[in-house]
Amino acid sequence: MISLISYLIISLVLFIVGLVVMISRKNIVAILLGIELILNAAALNFVAYSRYVTNNLDGHIFSLFIIVVAAAEAAVGLAIVIRFFQIKETIHIDEATQLRN
């Protein structure tokens, strides 16, 4: 049967890839993609532990709320990106040097 460690490895790979995407990309939307990957890695861990270790559904609830927060974060983050583009005409992260224009 599939063991807990295989889920943890997948989650780890997702987390690392998300981190690399966040560090290496200069496009703000790409950075948000990396954040989504990291959040998913965390949610996957919650569900895996709730199945193999705690044996109740609290992990499911937690990952549900992670998905909710991810949706809210993506909505606000992308709105900021769009506003930023309207002001600066670019979405390069290095251009974001001022708190207000």
Added chain:
Amino acid sequence: MNQTLVSYLSQYEFYDVLIGIFGKNEGLLAFVIYLLFAAAIVGLCATIGGLGTYAERKISADIQQRIGPNRVGPYGILQFLADGVKMITKEDVMPNTADKFLFYLAPMLALIGVFATLAVLPWSSGFMMADLNVGIFYLIAISSLVGVSVFLGGYASNSKWSMLGGLRGASQIISYEIPVTISVLSITLLAGGMGFGTILSQQQGTPIHWFIFHNPFAFIAFFVYFIGALAETNRAPFDLPEAESELVSGYHTEYTGMRFGFFALAEYIEVFVVCGVGAALFLGGGNLPFNVQFDIIPLQLFQVVIFMTKALILYYVVIWIRWTFPRLRVDQLMSICWKYLTPIAIFNLVGNAVWIVVFNGKSIADLVFGGH
């Protein structure tokens, strides 16, 4: 709970014979049964989709006092086969500025999204491939792949018409998903479950036990669902993404040959799927109008016939609406969704919840005739 086609068939004797043939390998047998059934369903749905194009032309001809296709086969009924052959043998043209990867991917995503919904469609109480306990929710979720594919189809073509059509299509599909989802939520409230098996088992008996007649709010919810479903499948009067007078052909302007055929196939099958879901959620699906204590295969086939009849009647209404109503403007489209359908759907949801608490979950029929 979580009945599947295999677990349904396993109550019959011939299943034991089949198990013997497959050398006690139940997993392999399940795979073969599902594969055969899935192939049959896809074939059936492709035929329905093909006949849908034929019916569309014939009915529109009837409405406009023309004859319609009448050359291929008797009454032109083989027209869709001729169309299919034509599409396969057409040259495949792709704009040289297109995004090749996404251009190939878009029709495939549409096809995957539509075919995956067929897994939970309740043909009868026994013949549904998988009665997941998240059935209807799964169906709504997976069909949102079509929205992505519409957007991608528009984007990848790198043509202005396609791009506008794709953006409009995606925003229309996601907008109208809200009233549809909330209407489905009302039915979930009434049925106390999301699986099609649970929902159908509560609508047994005469039409008065269907959910559409459960209470006044459910009655309104059916129409909200139907209008939303029309818009979600890009059918007239909501066919703005492919409005030929404004956008040439919308998101599939640049698609030719086989890939265009797949888009069209996915669209027609999706119309059938939403009609089938409407029939199952509100109109009692394949339930027999009388109570039977035993269960045999011919009875199941009879249920399939009933289900198909209801779904195809809704399909006819869809085509009928297309040739009756003029197309909406974009601003009307958005205000209908957000200012009319969504508030009405939320109102229905609240009404259903209050109804359940006040009348203790009884339908109008129960209140009038007693029972349950």
Added chain:
Amino acid sequence: MTPAQFDGLMPIVILMGIAVLLFAGGHFVSVLLAPKKPSILKQTPYECGEQPVGSAWSAFNVRFYVVGLIFIIFDVESVLMFPVATIFKELNEVGEGGYALIVFLSFISVLIEGIAYCWKKGDLDWVKSFQVSNKK
């Protein structure tokens, strides 16, 4: 996880596989049968006979995003309402219907506030959102 639950996932995978195979097969047949005579005119994006100017991949109106934004919030809220709706009847039968109704309605009321806000601010109007913005 019951075996039946996994069996229920099998048709989904099979149907997705059929979709991919059908797509690939259709392509294969099309490659065999269809003519292949590319020319520069065929490969130009269709613009009613005009020469296309620039790429179609340019910045679009932000209204599309606002629609997507309202959608995603409603989508997530309806997702959270599904499990509660599933057990609503069950709770009502054990006499906790009033409590469930209060929980449910207070959730929905926040949803209604959201749509009322967007309505008032003109985010739901496709045309008017320009006029509102011009005043500022």
Added chain:
Amino acid sequence: MFAQLLFLLSAVLTVGCAIAVAVTKNIMHSCIFLLGSLIGIAGLYATLGADFVAVTQIMVYVGGIVILMLFAVMLTGGKDFVSRAQNLLGLAPSMGNKWTYGIGLFVGLVFLLTNIKLLSNIMKSYPAKTFGNEFPSTVSQIGHLLVKEHVLAFELSSVLLLGALVGAAIIARPRKQ
């Protein structure tokens, strides 16, 4: 048997698409690979018996967040977002080069293997449980948890979403420049 197959398919889809997100240049393609990765994670949830979470994943991510991201790319990219796209191999000097990344990867692998070796002893005390009918229907259990134990989080999440809606609408609303 089928569970293993599903797990394998989902895992390959998840990891492959996640790596593709990191290495593709085109941001649009990255979004689509993210879509594949998220569907793969939904498959992994399904193998864990979390059917409701799996479908929620598809519903919110595929139907919502990815479309929103595609919209945002379309609204911000303009015509030059392909040329300005960057990937792992075309980095600015300050972000390191191939060698630093290679060394980082190697160190990470060593660290990972050591940890797995250490953790695997701890994991043995949590043997993989075989589940009979312990999760008969996660939906109704999740519903009960949401209404009873986690009712505050349930109600607050709607307030959070309202705040996100209002805030994002204020930020993104079209206005005269």
